[in-house]
Amino acid sequence: MVQLDIPPNDYINPGHLGCPGCGATLAMKFALKALGEKTVVVIPASCWGVIAGPYPQSALQVPVLQMAFATAGAAASGVRAALDMKGDTATTVLSWAGDGGTFDIGFQSLSGAVERNEDCIFVCYDNEAYMNTGVQRSSSTPYGTRTTTTPGQGWKKTRKKNMVEALAAHRIPYAATASIAFPEDLICKFQKAKDLRGGSRFIHILAPCPTGWGIASDMSVKIARLAVQTNVFPLYEVQDGLKYTLNYQGGRPVQDYLQVQGRFKHLTGADCDQIQQKVDEDWELLRGKAGIYVDPAAARAREQRQCKSKARKS
């Protein structure tokens, strides 16, 4: 049996209000293991607003600021500014938003915060719909999904927005994807993000939701793993919006991922083929980016070497 190297400390209390098998809850558990007790968490309206517990209880052992839906980016900036003014630059400010609070209503505020390069870690725990309000589609909902606002034959016909790319376009110092099925990788990325102080960091975690995805509660981790293994949700990092690193190479057919979830049950073989095509296309694009980046310093050095050898030859 493989022994995972995971810190033993925990900052989440038993008795939280997440559903059984909630990927979002697991994601927080792992994130806080990496970040430790000197962390302030900002949570906009979302499932996590409920998971964190009603007055007078708390699911977390670190301070939490619950905020209005659209405000995660700005609120994290405000906490950071105040901590800095108090001389506390050591505490990590963790913004913890759902896909609605990141891709949709919270996008403007996040974009503003990242453009200012705020010294915070911005997380999107992505369950690919508005779960707190009863599984309505978001711009993170993938092509082919049935939700309560994309029901029946009106299943979602547009792509999922690519949030890591949007943030890379801001030239954010660090952006990464992570998965609850790869806890060591996830924890490692949070530790890396924690150490990269002084600027904005974004971590996008796929967080399966038994309630909204039509899966059994003991399937969350397995399905999160399948998402990576099928290249539906590749694990990768982007530094400064330029330097891509792929952490995992998948290759299983997308069908393996789709067929085990109620939200995709209606899809025909042809629909699945189409999704496979899209996934392949995105994967190739990403692989290309991982290969394309050329370190300017190395490029200059190479050019100089070439110039010198040309000079020698002539």
Add this chain to the structure above:
Amino acid sequence: MKQVLEGSHAVSEAVRLARVQVISAYPITPQTHIVEAISAFCADGTMDARFLCVESEHSAMAAVIAAASTGVRAFTATSSHGLAYMHELLHWAAAARLPIVMAEVNRALGPGWNIWMDQTDSLSQRDTGWIQLYCEDGQDVLDTTLMAFRLAEAVHLPVMVVLDAFYLSHTFEPVDVPRQNQVDRFLPPLVPRISLDTAHPRVLNQMAPPGVYMEMRYNIQTAMAQVPRRLTQYQKEFRAIFDRPPGDAVEAVQCEDAEVVLVTSGTISSTCRQVISDLRSRGEKIGMLKIKMFRPFPIALVRRFLGAARKVAVVDRNFSFGASGVFAQELRAALCNLDGHPPVFGYIAGLGGRDVTPDTLVEIYRRTQDCPTPPEESIWIGLNQEVVQSWYN
């Protein structure tokens, strides 16, 4: 020291003297001069503060809410569409019991686009739980801003310092700017009621089930109800330290024997002072009740000064569609259970930056005198019927 200051800069100076630590704002005419001056203070080190240039007013209010929740003194400023855009978070700031101070420059809402004076923006935020203080002149702006921090931090509620677009925000007047050591005596460092602190972790603003929500709301009202007493207390301290009186919650000018009392707010009050002195010199019995504190509404003071008045004429530079001017509504509500209360006439004047001149106020005075009982509907002063008819309705 007396300086000639723009009304906007009277706010900025007060914010500097209050040693605010986090400012976040988004530009909108006519608020810009306030935040430009504060930006300069932050940039050149005059203020030891962080200025967060966010991408919207919604984010500006979110950022100051978060900063105040982390235990520092926080400030923002806005106007009109910016204030409307903040609406959700105005509720949030008050219910989170945060002592945020905001300068709000009264400006009309579109369409049609109009950057000029109108109170409907701030008055339509009356139910959000913010204390609202309206200013008359540049000195009042500076003094009220300092008082706002003191009040906010005493009762744990946010305060809106409201000033008229252009008539006040862009007008230069001599203003006595106090010394830093005086302000430090009046406004000691913030002692936050709550603060995000990793040594004492707690959750702020979490879910509040029906079993506790109502009590939380009741406590906001209890805090509001403390404001008049606190204001009186801090006015005494203010006068002792700065050697001048800060603005009262309401100010009664020659109300005792007045046949008609005009009820005013903001810069119209200064115009009204002139009208009173002119008409009084001709033996006319006119008085004024200036309302500075709109939230909490000074019910007891209004009853004391207007209970025995013969006629009351409210000058509203705002309008609540389907009802009347907002000050008139509030005043009627304050007086209605008082035996033999005076008739209240509601006038609408000066919307969207139209001048309210001494003649406007004289007209209001005369019409009130001539009319035995108030009409049901508000009386709109100075409407151009040609424009009214030519516009679609």
